[in-house]
Amino acid sequence: MNILLTTFPEQRSANVGDALIAFSALNLLQARYREYSPKVLYREFDLDTLGHHKADSVLAPGFSVSEGVYRNLYSLYADLDRLAHFYPVGCSFQTPLIPGKPLNAFRYGNDTVSFLRNMATRFGPLPCRDASIVRILENNGIAAVYSGDLALFDETLVGKEFTGSAEPSSIVVTIGHHPKYAHQSLRLMHLLKEHFKDAKLYVAFHSRPNGHSLQLAAQATRLGFSELHLYGSVDNLNIYDSIDFHIGYRLHGHVAFLRRRKPSVLLMEDVRSYGFASTPGMEVGCIQAFVQDSLEPEEKAAEAAIGFARDQLRENFLGYARCFASIDRTYTDFIAPYFNNLARNLYLEDSATHKTQYLTEVPIS
Structure with missing residues (x-):
């Protein structure tokens, strides 16, 4: 069972921005591996309640790296060793701004530092949606990399030349x-x-x-x-x-x-x-x-x-x-290679279980 943990609060605010993040992640992955059809669950879902149904992979677009993320924002498993194939991407961060205090000075509590370092050690540097989140994590001794906000990337438009815009009607x-x-x-x-x-x-x-x-x-x-x-x-x-x-x-x-x-x-x-x-x-x-x-x-x-x-x-x-050029660079440097490799990994993991025959040709990079 492949799982996508969404940040979309359907029964609460129904914030469409969160829906766009999950939609974008699915499009990017299914364009490379059309057989990917995850069970979509809200981020607070306790994976232990799945019982014997093992989560073969957990994709978490827009994963929060805020204070108290583990168990307060994301339940995941009580035993994190059960989290075998975890893909947080486009990680977000939120905290109240404090007058006169730079955002880079933010410090996590010990439990959150321990959790985030564990995730980065096991699954690689945490891909973050903006540069300030990268700096915050690195200042707390947590490996991170810039990925951009997943919602920026529509592969039918990435790379398209911007020739300007007339007065808006x-x-x-x-x-x-x-x-x-x-x-x-x-x-x-x-x-x-x-x-x-x-x-x-x-x-x-x-x-x-x-x-x-x-x-x-x-x-x-x-x-x-x-x-x-x-x-x-x-x-x-x-x-x-x-x-x-x-x-x-x-x-x-x-x-x-x-x-x-x-x-x-x-x-x-x-x-x-x-x-x-x-x-x-x-x-x-x-x-x-x-x-x-x-x-x-x-x-x-x-x-x-x-x-x-x-x-x-x-x-x-x-x-x-200049903005669109930055989006295109991030797509070329991070998004395309990341989702190529993710599709490849999921293909290999699913093939190993002999669940089905896959017809999609998955890029190997």
Whole structure:
């Protein structure tokens, strides 16, 4: 039995960004090994409850390397020796930002250090979705490597030349996680109305609505924005195929546009987006939503975001070519070799059990 542990909280927030991560991992692997058909389980699932059904492999896209990951975020097995073939990739990290304290200064507790070092020793350096996570792990004596966010990679578009983009006829704003940015978000939407008078404007939910997001969306609709409820199935994001430009707070709203070779502006509200922007080449279009020293909302962040977009528009958004080149390099240097080898390993493991006849030709690298 092959298992994929997803971070997608279907019964909770239904965050579509998590769905996109799992979707991307499956596409990358099944393109190389079409027989791969895992049992998809939420990350908290206790593998011990499978009883005699052995997990031949465990793929964990977006695996969290946050404090308390083992047993608090991921149950895995009580006896980690039973975890024979484990593939964490695109590892994520989350912790509250602390005013005046650099993210690189983060230190894990002893139990988490022990677990993560054990995983890196047994299964290789932990592949991380941004450069800051690599630095945090290495500063804690844990081997790590940069893999990029898996959701960035659509193999039908990777390597495609970016020739620029015209003035957007449609723009979507994604609603952030944190209520403290509500005033800043509303200011952003007012500025979009002012500067892009002819564009069709949308406001998008990436998670199930809550009080904060509903209130902000109501204000947006009074300004003439149309609501998009995109949480849940990754298919909901297909509407982005027909929208020209994203500007907002959701990291995977930003990533969903970069994946499509479209320009996007991300207002960085927390450690996830802050870490993303710390990666060389990926800082394009990233605007800090908070003041570094106090973590209070930056008063002019909305103006900075619109100003950046207007500057890029005058150059047909060609400044994004550097971002797409970075994505392509990461694909060539890490993603393609990693998933080639993963497909090969799974093919050999499955063939050894004589479960079925496989017709897919698996790259050997």
